[in-house]
Amino acid sequence: MSVEPLHYKSITEISELFRSGEVRPSEVTEAILTRIAKLNGELHGYALVLAERAMAQAKSYDGEIAKGIWRGPLHGVPIGLKDLCYTSFATTAGGTMIHASFVPSFNATIVDRLERAGAVTLGKLKMTEGAYTSHHPDDQAPLNPWNVNYWVGSSSTGSGVATSAGLCYGSIGSDTGGSIRFPSATCGLTGIKPTWGRVSRYGVFPLAVSLDHVGPMCRSAADAAAMLGVIAGADVNDPTALQAPVPNYLAGIGDGIRGLRIGVDRKYTQDGIDPQIVTALLEAERTLRDLGADIREVKFPSYEKLVSMWIPMCSVETAEAHLETYPSRKSEYGPDLAQLIEQGRSVSGVQIAAIHHERLKFSGSLAALFSEIDLLLIPTMPVPIPTLAKMSEYGADPNVLLSILRFTAVFDFSGSPTITLPMGMASDHMPLSMQLVGPHLAEDVLARAAHAFQSVTDWHTRRPPVDCGATIGAAN
Template structure:
């Protein structure tokens, strides 16, 4: 058992303490709510804290566990929900002002699954407006606990902040261009972006339906696997949810990586990339090789054109998602989301066809690559965590923004699963990050590889806040 204080223990650890009767969910929930009250006024991870409801849930978990009822590894564990997950018991604003008072009549499928598994919902976590790149001007953006002057990623910003600062044990994020992976990278977390359709999007406010993925953000690969095992699976309310059975992601998580073929394209992963990012990636490659992985040189498919098409593709689908409120309530939108929607409303059918064809070609080439390897090793971002000032400069330069998307957006187009892992520390003392990418429905292999890497490294145990 780790020496971490309660709020930094893993889901797996805290769950076992609950199961053995050595700790009560109500006591832990009380600790977490106290910590939120103390720290979240500084970091702003939560849009809404549901203290009374969370305590009632936790006490029910106490009673169930006392009777020998154990619902699984999330039973009694306090978590946070990104505020695009519909909740019938609280407003779902989606980072907007338009929907600030919107209380859905039903829960998102993933919310029902988490609560049925015994998870305690501490509250709704802040996010960028409509899950695009920036927060609404009237909203206080979350601040990175590793350094308040540094970028916290978008759009699952509150999920990254709350999980990193020990204000929940795990959280739900969503990823359309990198928004599970960027906040995981900037906050020193482990995040799984599942295969598109592996997790139901029923009751999840969309940014761009064909690009949106929903997944867990946690402090370890095992914790992310535990959460994914609860939320994944077919859903009668979401016809795009995959029908494939959900394996027990924890069952074989300790089987190691011996014999796994891990591909590396040195041009894609290293050319034009910051030297600190490259050094950490090379060290991770050596670690995986020492664990028995078979490192293979590969050629990644042409990706530049597809990356340049991400903003147009996102804009088209975002415009469709906001038809009920845009342009009729245009004045209530922040400038960045409004600009994206305007762009989407102006794109021609020919341009849409070009994006569709480029996407199909890339997906076919990537599938062929995964015929020769099991996983692909790449950075999460081309640079260490930028400052907020630097990100403002990036936002004004479309070419730099596309560089940031180099390792993320293509896998939203392809729907490929990835796991994001901390793999070093930069000179400024902030975490560095990498990704392992797999073929569709390889989340079990990704969790196993992440767990193996974290079994011999301690990057995932570094904490932004020492207390």
């Protein structure tokens, strides 16, 4: 049996190594920091590395675990934070130049929850400017560890790169139009975009408040479930956070999916979709059927009009979020975010009302669909991962952006939970990705279904061809 390098072990595996005393958190943290020092200069996943603080945390957890104190599956596990999460102990720039020196007076709720659970905070991960589509011109964008000539998605770029390359065991991402799902897809990861409000956004820089979701990006469904269980839940500081109790997402993750009703709409998932995506999705469907799922053909609600409304909706909410600094500091903004804000400042109340009504209709139709099925199976993107050259050709063509948003943006409008996971490899040796979508608060079912798929496939265990470094402390 091959031995996985320590930096690529799962959160659940490394957690058990800590509990058994075979490896200490400080040993693992030091190894990951060494790996970051070796690779981050090439991949640019981290905006800021907090090496001294991380080692101090890890050494304190050494002592706790040695005394039999156990905080849960993240105890001693090194993770990374997308740099829109407020941290009182480090700058929080949100991918902008305006906030490059901003040190908040408090932590985001999710940061406090992760650290109370014993996670080691390695640093802040790079992201696009303001969590929109592109990095500020003065910022070096992260590079895809699978192939630096390929797109790494947006906006949780550093989260995708660092988690995929073994520079952390899991990370926090955010998703307004697909920004947990795109970097998960391009980097071969498993990411959960939770139900809107399932995870508090207190202390998280907004892009578009009614569309923003915060969730985990990991290398397996079980790892994502472990992280979600820590960060989810009601928050007195965020009145939009849902009050529903948080289940133990890991407790039933291995229960299988026999009898689970999974819907497929072949027109939605095949018309105009690259043949490699279609072939891989059909194979994933067969795998789920073999696991006992009840595959049902369904008709997905009309979505085209709503997708076309994502940019104006995002723009007006982004304009509102940046009122304190735009247009007063307009010159410090990059062109793409500035253009979005300018568009938002010109959107009329009538346009907003039309978007709101379309959103309500779609959300209602989707809820009705989920009365017939438990989950929906769809791709993450309509095409294999594009090269940077191809993305450059696309430029600011809104039709290209809308095409890419086909399988993502509508579920930000509806607030529906999804899990993104690898389903194959393209002819260019880059990952292919699928999504499972569920009704509100179905994250436990999503994690269970994805885990079942990953228990009989190995796509999520494929690693990018970056330097693996030394294997230390490996389990037998």
